[in-house]
Structures are given as C-alpha cells and as structure tokens.
Amino acid sequence: MGASDPRSRGGLASPAPDGDSIGARSWSDPAPGAAGRPAPLAAASGPRSVVKLFAIRSVGRFSISLTSVTITGVIAAAIQVPAIQSCEVRRAAAAEAALAITSVRMLRRRSSSRSAVREWELIHLHLSQGSPSDNVRPVEAPATRDVDLVVVGAGLAGLAAAREAVGAGCSVLVLEARDRVGGRVLNEDIGGGHVVEVGGQWIGPTQDRIAAIARDVGVDTFPTWNQGENVIEYADRLRRYTGTIPKINPLVLLEFGRAQLRLNQLAKRVPLEAPWEAPGAARLDGQTVATWMRRNLPSKRARRVFELGIEAIWAAQPEDVSLLHVLFYIHSAGSLELLSDTEGGAQQDRFVGGSQLVPIRMAEQLGPGRVVLGAPVRAIRQSSKEGVTVEADGVSVRGRRAIVAVAPTLAGRLVYDPPLPGFRDQLTQRMPLGTVAKCMAIYPEPFWRNEGLTGQGMSDAGPVRLTFDNSPPGGSPGVLLGFLEGRRARELGRLPAEERRSAVVDCFARLYGPRAAKPDAYVERLWAEEEWSRGCYGCHMPTGAWTGYGPALREPIGRLHWAGAEYATVWSGYMDGAVRSGERAAKEALARL
Numbered sequence: 051m052g053a054s055d056p057r058s059r060g061g062l063a064s065p066a067p068d069g070d071s072i073g074a075r076s077w078s079d080p081a082p083g084a085a086g087r088p089a090p091l092a093a094a095s096g097p098r099s100v101v102k103l104f105a106i107r108s109v110g111r112f113s114i115s116l117t118s119v120t121i122t123g124v125i126a127a128a129i130q131v132p133a134i135q136s137c138e139v140r141r142a143a144a145a146e147a148a149l150a151i152t153s154v155r156m157l158r159r160r161s162s163s164r165s166a167v168r169e170w171e172l173i174h175l176h177l178s179q180g181s182p183s184d185n186v187r188p189v190e191a192p193a194t195r196d197v198d199l200v201v202v203g204a205g206l207a208g209l210a211a212a213r214e215a216v217g218a219g220c221s222v223l224v225l226e227a228r229d230r231v232g233g234r235v236l237n238e239d240i241g242g243g244h245v246v247e248v249g250g251q252w253i254g255p256t257q258d259r260i261a262a263i264a265r266d267v268g269v270d271t272f273p274t275w276n277q278g279e280n281v282i283e284y285a286d287r288l289r290r291y292t293g294t295i296p297k298i299n300p301l302v303l304l305e306f307g308r309a310q311l312r313l314n315q316l317a318k319r320v321p322l323e324a325p326w327e328a329p330g331a332a333r334l335d336g337q338t339v340a341t342w343m344r345r346n347l348p349s350k351r352a353r354r355v356f357e358l359g360i361e362a363i364w365a366a367q368p369e370d371v372s373l374l375h376v377l378f379y380i381h382s383a384g385s386l387e388l389l390s391d392t393e394g395g396a397q398q399d400r401f402v403g404g405s406q407l408v409p410i411r412m413a414e415q416l417g418p419g420r421v422v423l424g425a426p427v428r429a430i431r432q433s434s435k436e437g438v439t440v441e442a443d444g445v446s447v448r449g450r451r452a453i454v455a456v457a458p459t460l461a462g463r464l465v466y467d468p469p470l471p472g473f474r475d476q477l478t479q480r481m482p483l484g485t486v487a488k489c490m491a492i493y494p495e496p497f498w499r500n501e502g503l504t505g506q507g508m509s510d511a512g513p514v515r516l517t518f519d520n521s522p523p524g525g526s527p528g529v530l531l532g533f534l535e536g537r538r539a540r541e542l543g544r545l546p547a548e549e550r551r552s553a554v555v556d557c558f559a560r561l562y563g564p565r566a567a568k569p570d571a572y573v574e575r576l577w578a579e580e581e582w583s584r585g586c587y588g589c590h591m592p593t594g595a596w597t598g599y600g601p602a603l604r605e606p607i608g609r610l611h612w613a614g615a616e617y618a619t620v621w622s623g624y625m626d627g628a629v630r631s632g633e634r635a636a637k638e639a640l641a642r643l
C-alpha cells in the first residue's frame with residue numbers, strides 16, 4: 051500500500067471548521083481550565099493562497115520591527131492590505147494578524163496580553179463584517195475542539211501515546227502535519243502488490259514494545275535475507291566475508307574487537323535516565339567519537355571500517371557526535387552487536403506488508419475522528435484558565451494536557467506562548483538530525499542470492515556505504531537497498547536526481563556485478579528534504595549537549611509532555627524507542643490530568 055493510497059487514511063479525519071482565541075500566561079500554575087477561545091488559523095489552500103501571501107507579506111512587513119511596532123500597527127496592516135476584498139480573505143488576514151500579534155507579544159515578552167486579546171477581538175470583528183457585495187464563497191472559521199489530551203504528530207510515538215490514553219478512557223485528538231500517518235516510517239508502492247520501506251523498517255531482539263504492538267494490530271514479521279556471504283569493497287578490492295565484521299587483516303580485526311569491547315564496557319556505566327551523571331561524564335561529553343577513535347584505533351584501516359559503522363548507526367560523521375552520546379545509545383540498545391548485527395541484532399526482521407502497516411493499523415484502531423491529517427501544528431499556548439491550546443492549520447484544539455511527539459529539532463520550531471524556558475529551547479538548538487538517503491534498485495529477481503550472497507555489503511569508496519537485500523518476503527522482485535549517510539548523503543543530496551541514481555547504481559554494479567547496473571526501477575527518499583522530518587534516523591547529541599542540557603530533555607513544561615524516539619531510554623532512536631516514549635509520555639500526562 052503506497053503512502054498516498056487512500057486506504058492508508060482509514061479512520062482518520064480532515065480538519066474541521068470553527069474557533070478563535072489568544073490565551074497564555076505562565077508555564078507554571080497549570081490548573082485545568084474550561085472556557086477560552088482558541089485563535090483561528092486559516093488553512094492556506096487553493097486560490098486564496100496568493101492573496102494570503104499579500105496579507106502575510108504586508109503583516110510580515112509590519113512585524114519585522116517587532117520591538118517598535120505596536121499591535122495597532124499590525125491591525126492596520128491587516129486591514130489595509132488592498133487585496134483583502136472577500137470575507138474569506140478577511141479571515142485569512144485575521145488569522146495572519148493573530149499570528150503576527152502572537153509574534154509581537156512573544157518578542158516584546160509582555161506579561162500582560164489582555165490588550166492583545168482585546169485588539170485581536172477588534173480585528174476579528176472588523177474583518178468578519180464582510181460587505182454584502184462580497185461574491186467569494188464564504189469559508190468557515192477553523193474548528194475548535196476540546197479533549198483531555200492533544201497529541202502533536204502521528205508517528206509511532208504519537209500514536210502509541212494516543213493508544214495508551216484511549217485505553218485509559220480519555221478523549222484524545224492527534225494532529226498530524228502530513229496527509230498520512232507513520233512519520234519516519236513509510237511504505238512505497240512498487241507495483242504488483244509489493245511495497246518497499248523508504249523509512250524505518252527493521253526490528254530485532256529486545257525491541258519488545260514495537261513487537262507487541264505489531265502483534266496486536268496483526269502485522270507479522272519475516273527474517274531479513276541473511277544467507278550466504280557479505281561483500282566489502284575496501285582499498286579498491288572486493289572481498290567476501292561472513293559475520294558482521296569483515297576479515298580484512300588480523301591486526302585490524304584485533305584492534306576493532308578491542309575498541310568494540312571497550313565501548314560496550316564504557317556504555318554500561320552510562321545511566322539511561324541521566325547520561326550526564328555517568329562517571330567522567332564531562333570528559334566523555336567533551337570529545338567526539340572521532341577523537342576517541344584516533345586514540346583507541348591506532349591504524350587508519352581500522353578507523354576507516356569503524357567510521358562505516360558510526361555512519362551506519364548515527365547517519366553522521368564521527369566528528370559530529372559526542373562520545374557520551376554514542377555510549378548512551380549503545381547502552382540504550384544493549385550493545386554494539388545488538389545495534390549492528392543482522393541475525394540477533396537490530397536488522398534481524400522485517401514486517402510483512404511493510405513497516406508503515408503498523409502505524410496505519412494503530413491509527414485505525416484508535417477509532418474514527420481521532421487523527422486529523424494535513425494539520426501542521428504552528429503554535430501551542432498554555433494558560434492556567436484555558437489549559438493548553440494547540441493551533442494547527444484549520445483546527446484549534448484545547449486540551450487539559452498535550453504531548454508533543456515530534457523530533458526535538460522540530461519541536462523547537464513551534465511557537466510557544468509563553469515561550470519555552472531558555473534551557474529547554476537551547477537543548478532543541480543542539481539536537482541535529484542525521485542525514486540519510488535510502489535508495490533502492492529493483493530487479494526481476496534477487497540475482498545475488500544465486501551467487502551465494504546475502505546482499506549485505508560495505509564500501510569504503512561509496513557513495514553507498516551499506517547495502518542490504520530488501521526484497522519482499524516471497525523473494526520477488528529483487529530489491530537492493532543502499533544507504534547514503536552523513537557526509538555522502540549531504541553531497542549526493544545536492545546532485546540532480548539522475549546523477550545521484552547513476553552514482554548509486556554504479557556502486558551496486560561494483561559490488562554485485564554488471565546485472566546490478568540495469569535495474570527495472572529505482573526508488574529513493576532523501577529525509578533531510580522532508581519538511582516534517584528534516585533528517586533521520588534520529589537526532590544526535592554533539593559534544594557538551596548531554597552534560598549541559600540533558601536534564602531538559604524529558605522534563606514536562608507546564609501541561610506539555612514530550613515523546614519521540616529521541617526521548618526513549620531504551621532503543622533510543624528506533625521504532626521501539628518511539629513506542630516506548632509515547633507510552634511513557636501518555637502515562638506521565640494521564641497521571642496529572
């Protein structure tokens with residue numbers, strides 16, 4: 051089932067209309083409130099968008115000198131936009147003016163927002179008095195809904211949170227920016243009733259929460275193809291090997307084994323709930339894994355192979371990632387072997403029908419109307435009177451509590467009123483997402499299997515650094531999967547698609563011979579380009595982030611709770627971690643309802 055297949059939207063709703071309000075005060079003192087009027091945010095759609103652009107630009111112009119501009123100036127801007135002729139456009143402008151007012155208020159940091167509310171009401175009144183000559187179809191105001199729990203994001207974390215809350219008898223609404231559920235988990239239709247996964251796909255031992263949910267929603271697993279030998283292209287030579295670590299040279303192997311053991315031992319000492327409290331945390335967090343590699347892997351050869359592993363797991367370069375983060379991540383999964391192995395490790399199994407079937411069924415199980423698609427959340431307001439109001443395009447939802455289930459980097463891009471404490475905001479400024487392009491070539495059959503190969507390969511020349519056999523459970527068609535990660539994903543991501551495809555397919559041909567040079571089809575997904583992901587597999591911590599800002603990661607702020615793979619203590623960064631984090635955040639929120 052493709053991502054755009056209407057079946058993937060089962061049980062889901064589109065934004066519904068009506069609403070208003072600007073409320074907000076302090077993150078503390080969050081008593082559940084009732085009344086309040088959520089602010090309208092018009093959806094930018096169809097013919098309206100050009101005129102809306104005028105409105106935004108005009109309002110925006112006035113919003114630029116935010117310290118000096120008055121709210122009245124913003125009102126004037128909204129009213130004077132010459133293109134605003136219809137009541138539809140008037141409402142769009144009103145919404146934009148509301149946003150501008152919010153921005154003004156946030157930048158001015160004025161604690162008294164009563165005057166802003168009054169002025170907003172004036173704008174709303176003025177703009178809603180459409181003249182009788184208006185001949186443009188009227189548009190209903192955005193919807194307002196009241197629920198116990200609002201969830202931002204319908205990835206595995208958000209859906210797991212919603213599932214937990216619905217199970218506890220709470221009313222829940224999930225707001226999702228995309229027109230599908232699953233987030234970083236996505237199936238792509240390749241015809242003939244087959245799909246390939248362009249996002250997260252594998253599941254392995256100890257990933258018990260995602261496994262339990264998959265069982266519950268009736269999605270089976272099958273083993274990743276792992277029969278035969280692997281290949282490695284290293285120093286311009288192609289070799290075959292078995293197991294996870296290529297047998298390039300006994301000395302390199304020894305160095306490699308020692309480094310792996312050392313990392314596993316150090317990782318065990320990092321507390322999963324509080325990595326910043328690890329013995330020697332400042333020292334571990336004050337160096338990148340590249341620094342550690344230079345000290346602990348004397349030979350360049352061993353470092354080159356190790357670098358392949360770092361890129362494969364973190365989708366970043368060794369110099370990007372703090373050693374403390376690497377240790378936390380290893381402990382969170384169990385060991386380096388669990389992270390990197392196919393059989394017995396995180397790449398062991400796949401989902402029949404594609405991994406996105408799991409979130410699709412989770413959303414269906416929530417019941418109709420509980421997930422709103424195409425509703426990007428823009429702003430979150432908290433007030434002791436009104437609770438938490440989450441404003442998305444076309445819908446505004448007031449809840450007693452909210453869970454923000456998007457990657458921390460994206461959570462930091464929302465508008466919060468009152469603004470997030472600096473400690474939390476600065477954490478989100480320090481959690482970059484990795485860079486991955488997942489590329490697949492499709493052949494009539496997995497011809498490499500007949501040649502005694504698993505389809506698992508490595509290349510130090512690249513640009514594809516890792517390959518896997520990603521054929522469907524029946525073994526037809528043959529699908530060869532290649533990852534572009536970190537620096538290579540950034541470099542190739544900027545090339546024209548045709549050049550990127552050639553570079554990938556050429557690499558497949560070097561590893562698997564001339565038959566690989568002529569695929570029937572080619573599929574790729576560049577996750578940094580995805581507006582609602584901006585990278586993958588997940589966020590990593592650069593040096594100093596855990597020790598400087600770690601305590602801000604999971605701490606709720608007022609009525610806001612955080613979920614997502616990055617917040618997990620077990621299998622952080624993985625589908626399993628996403629589910630665990632959603633369940634934890636829901637329990638935390640429910641306990642305080």
Ligand SMILES: Cc1cc2nc3c(=O)[nH]c(=O)nc-3n(C[C@H](O)[C@H](O)[C@H](O)COP(=O)(O)OP(=O)(O)OC[C@H]3O[C@@H](n4cnc5c(N)ncnc54)[C@H](O)[C@@H]3O)c2cc1C
Nearest residue numbers: 203205206207227233234250251252427586614615624625
């Ligand atoms: C190429 C790739 C390969 C991977 N491989 C594996 C693997 O093999 N095994 C594994 O376990 N994990 C893998 N992962 C990681 C795994 O997919 C993620 O850790 C997991 O899916 C994250 O789930 P999440 O719910 O935390 O976040 P997401 O899936 O990112 O969900 C967040 C949701 O929020 C939505 N959203 C964002 N901003 C807003 C907004 N402002 N308003 C409303 N909605 C918003 C997004 O659209 C998205 O649906 C891979 C990821 C990728 C991309």
